[in-house]
Amino acid sequence: MRSVHTVFPDRAAGTGLLLLRAGFAVGLCLYALSSSALEATAFPFTFLVIVQLIVSACVLLGLLTSMAIVLSFGNFAALMHFSQFGLGCSRFNANIVLLFLIVYGLGLALIGPGAYSLDALLFGRREVIVDILPCSRRE
Numbered sequence: 001m002r003s004v005h006t007v008f009p010d011r012a013a014g015t016g017l018l019l020l021r022a023g024f025a026v027g028l029c030l031y032a033l034s035s036s037a038l039e040a041t042a043f044p045f046t047f048l049v050i051v052q053l054i055v056s057a058c059v060l061l062g063l064l065t066s067m068a069i070v071l072s073f074g075n076f077a078a079l080m081h082f083s084q085f086g087l088g089c090s091r092f093n094a095n096i097v098l099l100f101l102i103v104y105g106l107g108l109a110l111i112g113p114g115a116y117s118l119d120a121l122l123f124g125r126r127e128v129i130v131d132i133l134p135c136s137r138r139e
Contacts, residue, residue, distance in 0.1 A: 008124040010115035017114030021059055024108055025103050028056035028072055032079065048078050059108075062117020069109040073102065 009017065032052035052075050058068040076098055113119045 008115040008117070008120040010111065016059040016064075017108075017111065018116045020104075020108055021062060021065070021117070022112065024058040024069075024101070024104055027097075027104065028052055028059065031076075031097060031101060032056070036068035044078075044111055051075055052073075052079065062113040062119050065113040065117065065119055066109045069105045072105060076102070 008014070013130065029052075036100045055068045055075065055092045059065060059072070080098070
């Protein structure tokens with residue numbers, strides 16, 4: 001499987017992307033848990049919350065980051081359908097948080113996971129050594 005990202009920046013840019021991934025993963029967890037109204041026990045709803053928590057772990061580790069973010073967008077729609085946004089959160093505030101997470105996730109999916117991710121270990125950051133023979137060498 002090839003990654004869609006051609007560059008996995010390291011140093012300051014890689015650290016910044018690590019912080020962005022961590023912030024987005026925390027936002028995913030908080031959104032899933034705040035929308036859960038923990039007394040809800042319907043199977044589809046608890047399944048969606050568990051999937052959202054697994055997706056946030058994938059984003060935090062940088063494992064299949066772009067696909068995990070796209071999966072989280074589908075999960076957002078399903079969570080909005082099943083939840084009443086518990087913990088005293090109004091519908092307006094929840095939609096603002098959702099809009100923020102969607103824009104944040106799109107930006108992160110387009111930029112890529114960075115060098116400090118499992119994606120970089122699996123699909124990128126390779127060193128290619130080219131052996132160049134001199135042209136004037138004749139045998």
